[in-house]
Amino acid sequence: MTSSRITVLDYTLLGLLQSESRSGYAIRQVFEHTALGNFSSSPGTIYPALKKLKKLHLVRQESQEKKAPYQITNQGKGLLIKWFTQPITKEEVAKTPHLLILRFAFMDHLVKKPLKIAFVTRFRDLVKVYLLELKSFHKQQAIHFPPAAKLAFEHGLIHYEGHLKWSNQALKTLLNTKD
Amino acid sequence: MTSSRITVLDYTLLGLLQSESRSGYAIRQVFEHTALGNFSSSPGTIYPALKKLKKLHLVRQESQEKKAPYQITNQGKGLLIKWFTQPITKEEVAKTPHLLILRFAFMDHLVKKPLKIAFVTRFRDLVKVYLLELKSFHKQQAIHFPPAAKLAFEHGLIHYEGHLKWSNQALKTLLNTKD
DNA sequence: GTCGACATGTAAATTGTTACATGATTTA
C-alpha cells in the first residue's frame, strides 16, 4: 500500500544511484556508514523504497538475481533534474535547510556548473534574509529570555551563519572549478 | 489510540509549559511564530498531544472551559528533569544534535547551573571527537568525491564547527552568569 | 560445523501532518 508520491528517501536513493549502480545491500552500507540524510539503514527502510522506485520505472535491475544492482533510468534522471531545479523557497531555508544541501549533494553529474552556482547563490541570499530576521528577533526578544533559552536561540544564529559561510566558500570553489 | 510513550513533541510541550502555563491555542502560536523543533502548529499536532499529556497526569487544567491554560504537574517536571539528565551519547551528537539543543533550551528553571555546564561541556567534548572523525574521513575520502558531493560533506564540517563554537560561547556565558 | 557477515523481505507500529469540521468572538 506504499503510496507513489516521491519522498525525500526516494530522492536520496535516486541521488545515490545517479552516480553509480548499486545493490540494495550496497546502498544500506552507505546509509549505515555515512550520515546521508540520517535515514535508517535497516532493511525495512531501503528495500521497500527500492521496490517502489522500480515499480515507477525510476530505477531498473538488469538481472533478476539477488545482489543485482539497481540502476537509475532516464525517467529517474529526469525526476532528479526536476528536483534539482525546483526554486528554493524561503520556507525551505527556514525549516529544512538540510534538504537543500542534500539536493545539492547529488547535482554533480546531472546539472551544469551555472545551475549549481545559481542554486548556491539563491540559497545564500535567502539565508542572508533569514539571518536578518533572526537577528532582529534576537535583538528585540532575547532580553526576555532566560539564559539557556537565549543560548539555544543563539545556537540557531550560529547555525545559519554556518550556512552563509558555507555558501560563500562553495561559490568560491565552484567558480574555480572547470566543472 | 495514541501510544503513551513520551515523544519529542511531548517533551517540547512540557518544556514550553515548564516556564509558563498556556492554553492549547497559545502553544500553537509559539509553534507557528518560532522554529521550535520545526513541529507543525496545526491543531492536529498540538491538541491530541496535550490530551495525551493530561491523561498521563504530566499536565493539568484547573478549569474545564475552553482556553483553560495547561500547567505542568510535578510529575511532568520530574519527567523533564529525567530528560535533561540523560547522559548525552555519541550517537545523539552524530544524528540528532538539534534534539540536544532543544533539551538544553528548556533547562532554565528546573536544573542548576552546574548541570547546565556539565551538559554543554559533555556536548562540546563529543562534538570535538566527532569532528575529528569527520575530518579524518574528509582527508581520506574527499579526493574521490565529485565537487558538489565534496562541498555537501564540507557543509557538515562547518555545521559541527558551529556546534563547537556555540559550546565554547555558551560555556563562557554560563560561567559569567550568576544563575 | 558454527558463527558472523551477506542479502532480502514484510507486517505492524510509531509519529506526526493534512485536511476537514465546528462553533464562538472580534472587528470592520
Added chain:
DNA sequence: TAAATCATGTAACAATTTACATGTCGAC
C-alpha cells in the same frame, strides 16, 4: 453582517522505523 481570528477537535494519511523472518556463503 460579513470576514477574520480565536479555539478545539478528529479521521485519514504519510513517511519511516522496528522487529521479526529467512536463507546463503565464507571464515575459522
